[in-house]
Amino acid sequence: MFKPLHQRLNLYLDGDESYIFVPAEPVGARPLVVYRNSGDIVLDAPNASIPATAKRSGKTIYGILGLISLSISEYLIVITGRDLRGKLLGHPVYRATDFEILPLDPGVSVTNPPHPVEAHLLALLRSHLCSAFFFFSYDFDITRRLQAQYVAKNGDEGKAFWEVSDDRFFWNRFLQSRFIDVTTSNPKNDLGSFILPVIYGSFDIRASTINGQNVQLCLISRRSRYRAGTRYFRRGIDSEGHVANFNETEQVVIIGAKPGTDGFDTEFSFVQVRGSVPVYWAEVNTLRYKPDLQIMDLQDSVDAVRLHLQEQTSLYGEQSLVNLVDHKGHEKPVKEAYERYVAKANVPKVKYQYFDFHNECKHMRWDRISLLLDELKDELARDGYFHVVGSQPEPVKWQIGVVRTNCMDNLDRTNVAQAAIAKAQLTLQLRTAGVISQDDTIDNYEQLSTHLREMWSDHADYISRAYAGTGALKTDFTRTGKRTRGGAFDDILKSVMRYVRNNFFDGTRQDAFDLVTGVWVPRKGPTSALFLITDSRPLIIRAVPYVLTFSLFMVFAGLTLPRTSNYSLSYYFLFWFSLLALAIGFILIHGIDYVAWPRLIPPTDIIHYNGPGHRSANNGKGFGVDIGRLKAGASAQWMKHGQRRVDKQFEEIELGAKKRVD
Structure with missing residues (x-):
């Protein structure tokens, strides 16, 4: 105890x-x-x-x-x-x-x-x-x-x-x-x-009755405090092997538990993980809808990938890396960098698996995610799940590996894939426990199916709000089992909200993450952090939004206010529309200077990176205005993360495998 x-x-x-x-x-x-x-x-x-x-x-x-x-x-x-x-x-x-x-x-x-x-x-x-x-x-x-x-x-x-x-x-x-x-x-x-430990994630537990047996289904997600942050300000990997938006998701099934009691006959646990593509990469906001993609080939890139994969295999055993990033267009360089560095790292017990999600599931055919399950069939059978029977002193089965899924954000496509894998494992577990027959499926049990879909949809929303600022996309499929036009329209609205939040509000959210997790520690005395409350951008940069606002006001005024003469307003509108267009053009050209960047740890090393790698474009940099000089908090104290976790949990897979063999 x-x-x-x-x-x-x-x-x-x-x-x-x-x-x-x-x-x-x-x-x-x-x-x-x-x-x-x-x-x-x-x-x-x-x-x-x-x-x-x-x-x-x-x-x-x-x-x-x-x-x-x-x-x-x-x-x-x-x-x-x-x-x-x-x-x-x-x-x-x-x-x-x-x-x-x-x-x-x-x-x-x-x-x-x-x-x-x-x-x-x-x-x-x-x-x-x-x-x-x-x-x-x-x-x-x-x-x-x-x-x-x-x-x-x-x-x-x-x-x-x-x-x-x-x-x-x-x-x-x-x-x-x-x-x-x-x-x-x-x-x-x-x-x-x-000392009360808390997790940042999600927790949901619901009870169902299937064929006269009580079944409790629980879903827990745990978000890593390392490299924590928001969608565009925490991407990829760091030198210690920590990746952004890393979440461990555990689906627990308890069979035979009576409501209000602690007893159970059978207990299952199945774990999946997600995390950003483990290479040095980022997307640089420029006020355009699609940010500039930046991949950095650094000296320690292979070492960082190796550290990450070694930690994952030490904690979880076999790794099935499921990559859902597109193989063409904007996302292609990320996919290629992932494959290149995984091959160079050459870590045992790691298998890379690519699935072309958008191509296979196009035209709203989300049911075709079953193709991924077919490809993972052998790995899922090998990795298993944790299985305990109350009457037996030792576990019946151990989970000796996990599926690590990612897309670009590790949100929407990842949610669909993980929910499908979890559903397949739940069906297998209920068959193993004798709750349903070998040719039966949980789709025949409406209460349980509804609970499963709703829990995974809510779980997806929790993770998406924490990382992207809005609920997850594609949850109509996870929640109902069907992709609908209404769901697609809802996704458009969420995408617009993500754009607004990611460009104009996520800087302060990222600062809050860095402050609470100890990535940045303030010095004593407020004068050391005056950069938090001052705007050191050049006057012209700060003035143009006011010009845009006033020009827009004058245009509306000309359209709505009563006229006092019969003179034509052509030149009036020409002037103010021209000024409005110039202001908009100036803001887009200098887009980087209008993004709400984090102030505690501004990503200047990424924005101005000019080493080996890939950059899709160099938008928003105007005429050479240096955002690093303008917004960096040089007086801040820095605090490193603690040492990488090396303890008895690393022995879990080996110990579990040994007991299973014995």
Whole structure:
């Protein structure tokens, strides 16, 4: 058993001295005290009395998300609202719905920050908390798939949750670093019961009845905190082998569980992963609908790809790399670079599989995704799934490999493919458990089929909103099993919204990711980050949008306001239309300068890359205006990610395979 986590905390504010967190249960548990002036974090004595000067907060605290230092003060982030999303194997799983930010500096107000830089950083923090999908459990490790938990169960005995959590999916690991440092430096001041790991992803669980048997279907996605960010500002791979938009998706099936009970007869787990094409590449926004494609052939490209694939095989075993990127047009260079570097890396247990999605499924023939399943038939049979029967001491089957799927964004095409693979595996699992006959299919059971489609569609929307800012495309097929014209029209609207968000709003979203995950750490003193609230672009760049707006106003004014003379307005409209056209042309020519780039870590090395590789075009650069000089935050402090995870989870595949052979 893990060390228990405190599920409810009562918060007391002792004036400007401290925040005191008293566990509601068990009675007599040691309170946590955070001293506001010094920032010290300590455990008080058991049954310690609350100071008479302390006042109790009106809100119940359901967990401490962590502690973050901004330019003026440090802030505690606490969870003040939660929503029960279901029970997995009898363990409640919650979504965090409300948060409160508590300043440590007594002279700082969260609602009225003392400096615009601090206000900007707090706004980034709030936006991330409000838009993210955080899930957690107090007595179940939601960061790890079931097979990983089973393999490590003996070694996990008596440890705290944060010690055994999967470092990749422990989203608030950086925010909890102070608490973890205090615990590791002084075991007598063990804060493990207050360190609550959360995942950024999705969780859904639903119950069905098939042929008189209770079947629970659960879908969990876990988003990696490494190379996290938005669609166009985090692409490809980094030097440590981390890829953008990496998600592990686990489909759990529990058979024989009675509603409201913890028991089960049979348990299945099937895992898939997705992630950006593991090469150095990017798409550079220029205000055009299709960004400029940039592929960078760097010295360590092969090493980075090898690191990524080696980590994947160490964690999951055999790798089936399913690539859905187009083989022609804009996407072709990405496909070719992927194939080239996978071949050069030459990592054992890795097989590359290309599927021409748009060609095979054109004219809305999404049912032809079955061709991919036919191509993967042998790999899926070899890799298997995790299978536990309650009456047997050892698992019946182990999953010894995964399918890693990607398209350009790892969203829409990837969702369709993963949902189809998951459905095929679910059918096989229910046949294996004897719930349905060998010639039966889940399509004959409306309730289960509906649940499966809706869960995968919702899951697709969660991942797409986190990465692209809108719901996923093509979900009409995932949700209903059919591709419709209404769904295609809805996809057009979402594509327009993605364009607007990706060009004009994702810069601040990316800054929020970098701030919360610790990729960028502010220095003390707001003057070191004034670049966050100032616009250092040349005056002409800043002025043209005002010219465009005023020209548009004058055109509408000429069309709508009553006339006071009979003179022709031809020259009036010619002038203002010409000025409007010039302004639009200028903005398009200098498109890069009008994109809302991230300010904490601007991608100047990508925008101005001129080394070996491929670039589809050089749009939006105007007449040589240097965006790096204009927007780079050179005074920022940098913080590296932690070391790559090397622990007992790497032994899972080998251990699992060994037990299976035995």
